[in-house]
Amino acid sequence: MVGARQLDRLSAVRDQVRAAGRRWTVAKGAVVEALLATDEHLSVQQAHDQVSARFPQIDRSTVHRILLALADEHVVHILGRQGEARYGMADLPHHHAICSHCGNEAEIPAAAIAPALASATAATGFTFDSSSVTLTGLCEKCTAA
Template sequence: MTGTRQLDRMDAVRDLVRANGRRWTVAKGAVVEALLGTDEHLSVQQVHEQIGARFPQIDRSTVHRVLLGLAEEDVVHVLGRQGEARYGMADRPHHHAVCARCGREAEIPAKVIAPALKSAAAATGFTFTAGSITLTGLCESCSAGTG
């Protein structure tokens, strides 16, 4: 991602946090920057390791609290993987596929799932809210027996 696009996303996230009546702190900025810098979903430990060199004053428990707060505000979403929560940015609509065997994760663009949600709503009478769907299955490698 280009630096300008990442800064634009950071600004939008900061504005959202403030619009929710929350403070924007150095720790929040560092955590969001770490998550914006990757397409992966990161554990608390991975986020802490990424920000540690630049922000040694931010300890692991602070990273954990920041991530939980950002998840409550729907700024990040949480994926559970083999007992370890992993966090990713929720500022762009998407869903997830997770391999039940190896834990590999892949993002699914929201527009791919939208027709299925529309059909599910018609069939059930439910109105589905924005959020992230996690589909579990086997990745290509595990399906082929090479994973």
């Protein structure tokens, strides 16, 4: 079950999808609810596990197609992690750091990256439309090892 804040986010996402001329289905709503219920990024299997607990008729391939469609609609972003894509909500701006050795992930507040994006815009003339920047490197634990 989602809380009041998640219901507001769910409603905003539903409106965004419909405004783009896309259908809002029970399955799509269940996938978004699964993502809203966690602070983590979910793999297709993890999302399917959560969705199928409530809706056993929704198969894994449907969840995968929905996640890809939601990524195309900029509702979710895709985070690669050692060959397994993970999906997270894109409605609250944030960025990611991923350890290239162990796969550890950390979220970076959008405000921490904003000056670098502004500098990149000034240097290139590009207007960046990405809702997420992913930086790779070594986490503190792997650096110490």
